Amino acid sequence: MHELSIALSMMEQIEQESAKHRGTVRAVQVRIGALAGVDCDALRFAWEIARAGTPFAETELEIDQVPLMVRCPQCGETREAEMFAIACPRCVTPEQEILMGQELELRSMEMET
């Protein structure tokens, strides 16, 4: 499971970003796309392990799961797609443009002084 590596990368990033501001980080908000290849439960679990004994031991992880959104280049239809059924149901064009769903993003931090 690479969620621990991801949690550790997140921690480093939070360390760098929070050093630019005063106060402690109460919570962090991350966006995880359906197609990011990350298991959100595993990430929550990994975060518990990663934060223990660090200055972020109390920092809550808030995950915003982003659905896979695609646009059909043929008919222009924009819709939410299942990961394993991407083709356009309207005009059966197989190749779709991915608009959203690959995010693996540290969106924001909630800080208090």
Added chain:
Amino acid sequence: MTPRLIEVRANILKENDVLARQLRQRFKRAGVCVVSFVSSPGSGKTTFLEKLMGRMAARHRIAALVGDLATENDAARLRRACPQVRQITTGTACHLDAKMVAAALEGWVLEELDYLFIENVGNLVCPSSYDLGEQMRVVLLSATEGEDKPLKYPTIFNTADVAMITKMDLAVAAEFDLEAARRSILTVRPGMRIVEVSAKTGAGMAETVAMVEGLRVRAQAGC
């Protein structure tokens, strides 16, 4: 005090992405074509690579990096095909990242290479998030695995450029439904190039060599 919300909006694996981008530029400047291979454990990746390198070694300068968990030693097998092979022991990590690749290249003169092959750790999940700076990523699925595997691992098929179906010599014995496998791949990744190979019989190997050589020619032409 009321908490303040501070926007960050950064990719969590930004550091890896930045490093991978630098690697990609370095490979391009040096004129070395880099292809990485990912698969489940036991998909025949090492045997396939050994055969591919064996076919290419006479005409090209080749090197390989092999990501291994501590217990395996695929690097020794690849050395039979070409001497420039380095092992990256990932320890508990189930994937390679750009930093490991950069460290493993230490001391090699990239300008003296035509091709660098990177064999990732046998895993279809974890490698998908880590860009290694490769020019082409190949995902391997063997005829002894389930035809629906691509449906279970859509992310890796979405980050790879080519899908390769290996161990085709075992397809009949394993009652492998090639059409169903192709359908699964094309469902998660419409338009994906699929190559069927057998390292044992050599089927599809010439096509693979041509594909890899074509990649380098295109890179030199600046496309």
